Amino acid sequence: xxxxxxxxxxxxxxxxxxxxxxxxxxxxxxxxxxxxxxxxxxxxxxxxxxxxxxxxxxxxxxxxxxxxxxxxxxxxxxxxxxxxxxxxxxxxxxxxxxxxxxxxxxxxxxxxxxxxxxxxxxxxxxxxxxxxxxxxxxxxxxxxxxxxxxxxxxxxxxxxxxxxxxxxxxxxxxxxxxxxxxxxxxxxxxxxxxxxxxxxxxxxxxxxxxxxxxxxxxxx
Ligand code: SAM
Numbered sequence: 001x002x003x004x005x006x007x008x009x010x011x012x013x014x015x016x017x018x019x020x021x022x023x024x025x026x027x028x029x030x031x032x033x034x035x036x037x038x039x040x041x042x043x044x045x046x047x048x049x050x051x052x053x054x055x056x057x058x059x060x061x062x063x064x065x066x067x068x069x070x071x072x073x074x075x076x077x078x079x080x081x082x083x084x085x086x087x088x089x090x091x092x093x094x095x096x097x098x099x100x101x102x103x104x105x106x107x108x109x110x111x112x113x114x115x116x117x118x119x120x121x122x123x124x125x126x127x128x129x130x131x132x133x134x135x136x137x138x139x140x141x142x143x144x145x146x147x148x149x150x151x152x153x154x155x156x157x158x159x160x161x162x163x164x165x166x167x168x169x170x171x172x173x174x175x176x177x178x179x180x181x182x183x184x185x186x187x188x189x190x191x192x193x194x195x196x197x198x199x200x201x202x203x204x205x206x207x208x209x210x211x212x213x214x215x216x217x218x219x220x
Contacts, residue, residue: 009071013093016078020065023092023102030107034063034088040103042067043112044096044129049077051114051192056089058190065108066091067099096129099137106143113150115194118157130161135168139212147211151179153198158206165210175208182207 013019020026020033031037038061043052046066056064066089068074074093081089092102099108116129126133130150138148148170152158165172176182179189180199185207191199199205 004072006072006075009075012078013071013074013091016091018078018081018086018089019074019091019093023094024098027102028104028107030063030065030103033090036063038063038088039109040065040107041110041112042099042103042108043114044099045069045113045116046077046091047073047115048193049074049080049091051112051190053077053081053086053089054190056086057084060088063088064090067096068093069095096134097137100140103141105140106146108141109143109146111138111142111146111148113148114192115152115154115198116150116157118152118154120156125160128157128160128164130157130164132164132168135165135170139168142212144212147173147209149207149209151192151195151205151207153194153203153205155206158208161208165208169213170210171213173209173211175206177204177206179205179207185209 014021026033030040040063042065044067046052046068049066052064052066066077068077068091071093074091077091094102113129119125119127125131150161162172162175174185176185179186195205
């Protein structure tokens, strides 16, 4: 995402009750933040937040946490939800590398990755959100039944992910090379900002769903 620094973004994010400013403090205690024991689904790299905000509106019995690295981007998501109560939606500004510091094993049940930065150069492969470095971290916060749902229009990143996930011990439960023409996987699909943009240009959208299967939980 092209980043334009927005003056005052840091202060606005810090002042917002929707943003959790010291998320490590809530590890193992997220139910107290939401005041219920409903499942937690997270989106990593949520950008301006349309996807996760729509999910939160549609599913009041699921708690959603959007994670975004940049305040200036997170601010846009905050502005969109300013007027809404949405008690099941929180945001965290952090790098996804930190998620095991923030969630205990089993605390988040699903991870959404939407239009993650492709990092096309081989020497940057470790920065891809579907690289084994990140998969190992997701492994440490999901329960055995946990899953990842990943969408992109970037063929190289999708091919990489289809190979990387099984190498890291994950099962690919379903995938499509054309989400918007796949009646089954597209049912209930919520488009992200990037998805709207790239599908309007005629790009096919790729999606996969992966689960941890019977993998042994890594030690914390
Ligand atoms: N998911 C949104 C969508 O589909 O419209 C935004 C996609 S944008 C290409 C990728 C977003 O992921 C950017 O906002 C970027 O700042 C964020 N991001 C990339 N790497 C990240 C990381 N390691 N931790 C948290 N956010 C990250």
